[in-house]
Amino acid sequence: MPELPEVEVTRRMLAPRLVGRRISEVRCGPPSYFFLTPPRRLEQSLQGESIEALEREGKYLLMGLGGGRRLLLHLGMTGQLFIAGSSSPRLVRRIDRYEFSPKAAAERDPHTHLALDFEDGEPGLRFRDVRKFGKVRLLGPGENDARLDKLGPDALTADGELLYAQARRRRVPIKTLLLDQGVLAGVGNIYADEALFLAGIRPTRSARRVTREQCLELATQVKWVLERSIAIGGSSISDFIAPDGQDGQFQNERRVYARTGEACSTCSTPIRRVLLGQRSSHFCPSCQK
């Protein structure tokens, strides 16, 4: 599940391969929940555009285009952004045949929704998303997206005092607070669980019962775990791949996430799993209070 580190790894690897190039051809799959901007309109509007920047806000990517327009991208749960021709066991072979015409339907990968190719002939960009929880939207000059407007400060700059101030006035579990993109932009289920483990705080603890010292420590651990994951290419637990098809390595360093029943790496107590608002949380009942 792509969270801040996976999106940032994607951005860093993609930027040098996209920025400065002019789009020669755009192909989209059929209309779906995935397209906030209708696919036909994307095909018309993006053709001939040049890419001037690639930025990240929380878990969103923003491709800066000429004339102040921007392309908003979100990977959702199973999104994969990669360079055409990349190979990975997580990618199907049909992927490079991105012929989206109805007659070619049997030949194409039904999960690749967007393909951009470049005038200079360098390999293009592909956006694949099995479950279509991802998003694509074209923003006009000066146009904003409500999703972006709601984002809080980037989690890489998490401020413990600010987190404490928010925690004091919310009755929700601390884990729920961490997942709130309006509080800290970019934290998802994996890194929330990992940061809470490192800070020694149970995910279920009420936010208002987390002390100031604990909030400072939590902010420190959030930043550490995100930076560490970025450094080793993110987490490839289910679907995530880097733009070159490579897997990240952070899944090998996780202490609690999806380790239910396994021995805690510090004290050997079995890791437990609880549900918080339909979402699973993992913690060590001995190390986390």
Place this chain on the structure above:
DNA sequence: CTGTCCCTGATT
């Protein structure tokens, strides 16, 4: 603030 829904593939 909590519950439901969007979607598809893997698992039971």
Place this chain on the structure above:
DNA sequence: AATCAGGGACAG
């Protein structure tokens, strides 16, 4: 055939 996974929008 039913259940689970879950980011985020939305309804209640």
